[in-house]
Amino acid sequence: xxxxxxxxxxxxxxxxxxxxxxxxxxxxxxxxxxxxxxxxxxxxxxxxxxxxxxxxxxxxxxxxxxxxxxxxxxxxxxxxxxxxxxxxxxxxxxxxxxxxxxxxxxxxxxxxxxxxxxxxxxxxxxxxxxxxxxxxxxxxxxxxxxxxxxxxxxxxxxxxxxxxxxxxxxxxxxxxxxxxxxxxxxxxxxxxxxxxxxxxxxxxxxxxxxxxxxxxxxxxxxxxxxxxxxxxxxxxxxxxxxxxxxxxxxxxxxxxxxxxxxxxxxxxxxxxxxxxxxxxxxxxxxxxxxxxxxxxxxxxxxxxxxxxxxxxxxxxxxxxxxxxxxxx
Amino acid sequence: xxxxxxxxxxxxxxxxxxxxxxxxxxxxxxxxxxxxxxxxxxxxxxxxxxxxxxxxxxxxxxxxxxxxxxxxxxxxxxxxxxxxxxxxxxxxxxxxxxxxxxxxxxxxxxxxxxxxxxxxxxxxxxxxxxxxxxxxxxxxxxxxxxxxxxxxxxxxxxxxxxxxxxxxxxxxxxxxxxxxxxxxxxxxxxxxxxxxxxxxxxxxxxxxxxxxxxxxxxxxxxxxxxxxxxxxxxxxxxxxxxxxxxxxxxxxxxxxxxxxxxxxxxxxxxxxxxxxxxxxxxxxxxxxxxxxxxxxxxxxxxxxxxxxxxxxxxxxxxxxxxxxxxxx
Numbered sequence: 001x002x003x004x005x006x007x008x009x010x011x012x013x014x015x016x017x018x019x020x021x022x023x024x025x026x027x028x029x030x031x032x033x034x035x036x037x038x039x040x041x042x043x044x045x046x047x048x049x050x051x052x053x054x055x056x057x058x059x060x061x062x063x064x065x066x067x068x069x070x071x072x073x074x075x076x077x078x079x080x081x082x083x084x085x086x087x088x089x090x091x092x093x094x095x096x097x098x099x100x101x102x103x104x105x106x107x108x109x110x111x112x113x114x115x116x117x118x119x120x121x122x123x124x125x126x127x128x129x130x131x132x133x134x135x136x137x138x139x140x141x142x143x144x145x146x147x148x149x150x151x152x153x154x155x156x157x158x159x160x161x162x163x164x165x166x167x168x169x170x171x172x173x174x175x176x177x178x179x180x181x182x183x184x185x186x187x188x189x190x191x192x193x194x195x196x197x198x199x200x201x202x203x204x205x206x207x208x209x210x211x212x213x214x215x216x217x218x219x220x221x222x223x224x225x226x227x228x229x230x231x232x233x234x235x236x237x238x239x240x241x242x243x244x245x246x247x248x249x250x251x252x253x254x255x256x257x258x259x260x261x262x263x264x265x266x267x268x269x270x271x272x273x274x275x276x277x278x279x280x281x282x283x284x285x286x287x288x289x290x291x292x293x294x295x296x297x298x299x300x301x302x303x304x305x306x307x308x309x310x311x312x313x314x315x316x317x318x319x320x321x322x323x324x325x326x327x328x
Numbered sequence: 329x330x331x332x333x334x335x336x337x338x339x340x341x342x343x344x345x346x347x348x349x350x351x352x353x354x355x356x357x358x359x360x361x362x363x364x365x366x367x368x369x370x371x372x373x374x375x376x377x378x379x380x381x382x383x384x385x386x387x388x389x390x391x392x393x394x395x396x397x398x399x400x401x402x403x404x405x406x407x408x409x410x411x412x413x414x415x416x417x418x419x420x421x422x423x424x425x426x427x428x429x430x431x432x433x434x435x436x437x438x439x440x441x442x443x444x445x446x447x448x449x450x451x452x453x454x455x456x457x458x459x460x461x462x463x464x465x466x467x468x469x470x471x472x473x474x475x476x477x478x479x480x481x482x483x484x485x486x487x488x489x490x491x492x493x494x495x496x497x498x499x500x501x502x503x504x505x506x507x508x509x510x511x512x513x514x515x516x517x518x519x520x521x522x523x524x525x526x527x528x529x530x531x532x533x534x535x536x537x538x539x540x541x542x543x544x545x546x547x548x549x550x551x552x553x554x555x556x557x558x559x560x561x562x563x564x565x566x567x568x569x570x571x572x573x574x575x576x577x578x579x580x581x582x583x584x585x586x587x588x589x590x591x592x593x594x595x596x597x598x599x600x601x602x603x604x605x606x607x608x609x610x611x612x613x614x615x616x617x618x619x620x621x622x623x624x625x626x627x628x629x630x631x632x633x634x635x636x637x638x639x640x641x642x643x644x645x646x647x648x649x650x651x652x653x654x655x656x
Contacts, residue, residue, distance in 0.1 A: 017418075052425045052426075056384035056418060085414055086415050087414050090345075093377070098380075
């Protein structure tokens with residue numbers, strides 16, 4: 001079936017505030033390296049006051065993926081909630097400037113500011129994320145553009161939005177719309193999906209065949225299933241989703257579909273500067289290739305190439321000419 | 329006389345919005361490469377809508393200089409006007425995080441947003457600046473902290489604020505305060521000072537011995553005096569200011585004081601990425617060394633070292649350990 005878009009994503013609409021710090025700073029503020037915390041406004045303000053001078057760039061996991069897909073020449077759309085404020089304007093500008101179709105209206109009641117993510121990058125290139133979601137978690141089913149979802153080959157959902165009630169309801173509605181239009185539904189897991197009280201609803205959805213394509217890293221997959229080994233975790237999930245993609249950082253990635261497993265190594269990188277966005281761009285590459293009906297190996301390779309570009313510089317939005325790099 | 333600060337600066341308090349573009353984009357939007365335009369809100373919104381995805385970092389010419397001085401270990405303070413909005417919060421955070429003393433209260437009446445500068449960087453590393461000054465040009469004499477000015481060894485004034493009436497009045501009051509406290513007054517020229525109707529008031533101030541130390545690039549100096557050659561322009565000004573510093577881009581810099589001229593070459597740079605902030609960081613290095621009573625040659629060298637660091641990466645705030653680089 002023809003489609004207007006290759007991929008439409010629903011995700012956090014937030015601006016990243018990126019600064020460097022040392023390990024002592026993380027320890028002092030009780031931030032486990034490589035983790036993601038949700039912060040309320042007061043906690044975010046305190047952390048911001050303590051952290052160093054920063055750069056702001058538009059972020060959000062699935063939004064980064066859509067930016068990557070547009071940079072590869074794919075037709076990407078995004079649905080996410082910003083407020084009517086300066087950070088919201090920045091987020092909207094950057095999505096649009098990259099060629100991503102984005103027209104979710106800003107939050108009308110002014111109750112929450114546009115979300116931000118305070119990202120601390122240590123000298124070993126690891127990123128520790130501290131998200132103050134703001135308006136982003138106020139996304140409701142009403143804000144969805146159902147035509148856009150029905151007219152996209154793939155619906156891509158971000159795990160960070162599975163926790164809060166309103167955006168989870170929006171995602172469930174989007175899944176119905178996409179199913180009715182015979183579209184493929186992809187979901188990227190996040191640690192937050194795997195927390196008690198959320199894991200059950202998500203596992204149920206997988207059992208109900210709600211998801212066609214699941215992205216997860218090793219830790220997230222093991223947290224989801226409660227298994228102690230990656231092999232067990234894969235076995236628990238692989239027969240419930242038509243396609244399972246597991247990212248393994250420097251060890252590359254594996255995909256399972258139709259009883260077959262395909263593995264790729266990580267693409268070589270001269271110097272890893274900042275791992276922010278690695279998973280997002282991996283998903284972008286995989287999805288961009290899949291929308292063009294490439295095979296699993298090509299999808300994995302494209303994901304690995306896009307991830308390698310993003311970790312070679314500061315920030316989670318592509319800088320190099322991804323279109324030329326991946327040549328889809 | 330002892331002082332609490334090495335340097336206090338008065339300047340634009342703005343956030344830079346930096347994007348890359350090609351030469352065709354500049355031509356299409358009638359933007360002379362390397363120039364600075366003042367834009368009203370509508371024109372700024374139109375240009376922003378047309379330009380690519382951007383990074384936001386705190387900016388402002390004299391503010392960049394103070395950030396540089398703090399990074400070199402100097403005691404820097406800054407006075408400049410932001411609004412009570414998200415960009416204003418970002419500006420304040422970044423100054424404070426760098427160790428610059430900054431406590432100008434935000435604009436009370438909410439009439440103008442915090443200023444921003446849309447910076448377009450072409451592949452040849454030149455930057456074309458499009459400033460929407462907003463609250464920044466609403467600085468009034470009332471907003472000055474006179475104690476801070478009286479307690480700083482050097483008062484540093486930014487030419488961009490000489491044009492609009494309110495901040496010019498603030499600068500004139502600051503000059504009086506500094507003179508009364510026997511402090512040195514430095515001024516960095518900008519093209520905008522050299523425009524008809526502004527040049528006269530500025531030239532008069534120089535003749536009245538209002539400025540002890542003048543920074544200018546070649547073009548600005550020739551525009552100020554109306555001379556056709558750099559030699560003539562220098563001759564016209566050098567006897568009116570105790571110290572004249574002329575920056576010449578890749579040709580280095582010259583300083584004139586007490587009838588003596590000292591010249592330094594530009595410091596070597598592996599690859600020039602973005603010239604944004606070169607003049608600001610040159611002034612920072614020069615002033616940081618001067619506040620420690622180093623001689624002209626050392627001041628020039630320190631300026632050249634700081635400028636070389638800033639043009640080797642994207643953005644106008646230092647990334648390398650400037651303190652270790654300049655060792656004052």
